[in-house]
Amino acid sequence: MHKIKGSFRDPSGFLFQEKGILYRNINNSYKKDYNKALFSGLLKALWNEKLLIKHSEEEKERNHNIYKIIKPEFIPFISYPYEWCFSQLKDAALLTLQIQKKALSYEMTLKDASAFNIQFKKGNPILIDTLSFEEYEEGTPWVAYKQFCQHFLAPLALMCYHDLRLNQMSRTSIDGIPLEIASSLLPRKTLLNFSLFTHIHLHAKTQSFYSDKQTSSVSRRKLSKSSLIAFIENLEKAILSLKLREIKTEWCNYYSDTNYSNDSFSQKKKLVENFLVRTNNIKTVWDLGGNTGLFSRIASNKNIATISFDIDPIAIEKSYILTKKQKETNILPLVLDLTNPSPSLGWAHSERDSLEKRSNADLIMALALIHHLAISNNLPFENIAEYFSKLGKYLIIEFIPKSDSNTKKLFATRKDVFPKYNKQDFKKSFSKFYNIIKEENIKNSERILYLMKKI
Amino acid sequence: MKLSLQTLIQNIMSALSCALLFVYLLLIAHDAQAYLDPGTGSFIFQLLLGGALGGIIAIKLKFKQFKNFFSSKLPKKENKTRTNPKTNTEHAQN
Numbered sequence: 001m002h003k004i005k006g007s008f009r010d011p012s013g014f015l016f017q018e019k020g021i022l023y024r025n026i027n028n029s030y031k032k033d034y035n036k037a038l039f040s041g042l043l044k045a046l047w048n049e050k051l052l053i054k055h056s057e058e059e060k061e062r063n064h065n066i067y068k069i070i071k072p073e074f075i076p077f078i079s080y081p082y083e084w085c086f087s088q089l090k091d092a093a094l095l096t097l098q099i100q101k102k103a104l105s106y107e108m109t110l111k112d113a114s115a116f117n118i119q120f121k122k123g124n125p126i127l128i129d130t131l132s133f134e135e136y137e138e139g140t141p142w143v144a145y146k147q148f149c150q151h152f153l154a155p156l157a158l159m160c161y162h163d164l165r166l167n168q169m170s171r172t173s174i175d176g177i178p179l180e181i182a183s184s185l186l187p188r189k190t191l192l193n194f195s196l197f198t199h200i201h202l203h204a205k206t207q208s209f210y211s212d213k214q215t216s217s218v219s220r221r222k223l224s225k226s227s228l229i230a231f232i233e234n235l236e237k238a239i240l241s242l243k244l245r246e247i248k249t250e251w252c253n254y255y256s257d258t259n260y261s262n263d264s265f266s267q268k269k270k271l272v273e274n275f276l277v278r279t280n281n282i283k284t285v286w287d288l289g290g291n292t293g294l295f296s297r298i299a300s301n302k303n304i305a306t307i308s309f310d311i312d313p314i315a316i317e318k319s320y321i322l323t324k325k326q327k328e329t330n331i332l333p334l335v336l337d338l339t340n341p342s343p344s345l346g347w348a349h350s351e352r353d354s355l356e357k358r359s360n361a362d363l364i365m366a367l368a369l370i371h372h373l374a375i376s377n378n379l380p381f382e383n384i385a386e387y388f389s390k391l392g393k394y395l396i397i398e399f400i401p402k403s404d405s406n407t408k409k410l411f412a413t414r415k416d417v418f419p420k421y422n423k424q425d426f427k428k429s430f431s432k433f434y435n436i437i438k439e440e441n442i443k444n445s446e447r448i449l450y451l452m453k454k455i
Numbered sequence: 456m457k458l459s460l461q462t463l464i465q466n467i468m469s470a471l472s473c474a475l476l477f478v479y480l481l482l483i484a485h486d487a488q489a490y491l492d493p494g495t496g497s498f499i500f501q502l503l504l505g506g507a508l509g510g511i512i513a514i515k516l517k518f519k520q521f522k523n524f525f526s527s528k529l530p531k532k533e534n535k536t537r538t539n540p541k542t543n544t545e546h547a548q549n
Binding site for chain 1: 491492494496503512513
């Protein structure tokens with residue numbers, strides 16, 4: 001049994017892995033709440049609406065502290081809120097509130113509202129923590145309100161009113177963005193928005209007022225259930241009111257601004273498709289620098305579980321909206337700066353895994369990416385090859401020579417200090433980690449597409 | 456115009472309720488039993504805002520009942536435009 005190190009916050013149970021299968025222990029202390037959630041019909045209602053991950057109860061040997069062992073359905077890839085675009089975080093927030101309202105109708109409540117408890121499965125957000133419910137006591141406020149504001153409302157408001165990249169603050173603040181920081185960063189006009197004025201600005205002020213006050217006197221003050229529901233609905237309105245303005249980024253019109261002909265573009269798509277066919281038994285593809293997911297969808301349309309990573313939050317936003325519109329189940333668009341990928345985070349670096357630790361790809365795609373890594377980020381080919389080889393077994397990579405107009409743009413304001421940026425050195429460096437299986441020129445361009453297999 | 460007046464009344468009511476509850480709750484705190492720290496300020500703020508929002512909904516409901524009560528007592532005005540009996544039947548069937 002291998003206990004998942006990050007599963008320590010909630011005393012109701014913990015996650016462990018055995019022979020590669022993930023299980024969840026339910027401690028005796030959680031017995032009453034688990035049975036209430038199960039026998040009241042709450043779990044079934046949430047399963048029917050695909051809001052909560054399903055599980056089966058396992059007959060396994062257990063010690064006297066353990067009430068039950070359950071096996072949750074498999075989530076192929078665990079992503080984190082700082083890797084989500086605006087709409088992914090917004091959908092996760094709305095899901096949390098929907099579940100809280102549903103739980104209240106079964107006389108239960110969510111005892112936490114962590115964005116890390118939400119994952120994307122077959123294109124939709126889903127709650128993965130079955131032990132998040134506890135019996136609702138009439139009169140008690142929502143214990144997870146602060147966490148909800150820090151994990152969802154604050155980053156969404158900052159993304160909406162300040163800058164989309166501020167979602168990255170969730171990386172440094174693992175338990176959500178502190179509200180006093182959010183309040184100080186948000187523009188003054190948000191004081192006129194009733195929801196943001198109350199849930200962020202006034203909320204932050206109340207927190208700071210009470211930060212050094214003695215609170216031993218117990219109040220008899222209660223919050224009625226109808227008021228609590230009105231409160232949750234008000235939070236829901238606050239989240240729904242946050243909408244992205246039209247923002248133009250460097251990459252959002254990428255495919256309409258390509259420097260090669262329609263013929264070359266079609267041929268490139270065909271080549272990628274052929275390479276995918278050549279590599280048998282590919283189950284997962286990671287498309288690095290996938291932009292709005294045009295090439296990622298070649299893989300996902302072949303029933304391959306595909307993650308489309310890109311640095312541009314708008315490109316990922318567009319891709320996610322398309323995923324929802326087309327009800328796609330095999331593609332997960334995620335925001336990622338490959339030059340600074342998600343690290344291991346939290347207590348003892350073990351609460352959230354780095355990108356590398358989560359790598360499960362059979363094939364990596366890196367199309368029109370190499371010049372950005374090697375020239376814009378000064379990365380030697382060998383470093384790129386080494387890192388890619390840690391992420392997946394096969395590699396489809398496009399080499400873009402210095403003579404290409406897009407590469408020339410990168411030299412517009414800087415000196416060419418890359419004498420080794422050429423096809424020969426590219427092949428030599430990658431051959432240290434890969435066998436080159438196929439090499440194809442993209443017609444009417446100077447670009448070359450390679451299929452490689454890890455040595 | 457009618458709508459904006461209603462919104463204005465709502466805003467005034469919510470601001471007043473918030474102010475009153477805020478003053479009240481600044482004097483009294485509440486302990487919570489949970490594995491997650493709800494944060495004292497957050498906890499109190501929720502009581503404040505939740506109470507105000509719940510109050511507004513209750514007042515709105517009472518106002519609606521009050522309005523319905525009087526409108527049922529007043530003689531009904533004749534409709535200037537005749538309703539289509541066929542449409543009414545269709546609605547009834549639905």
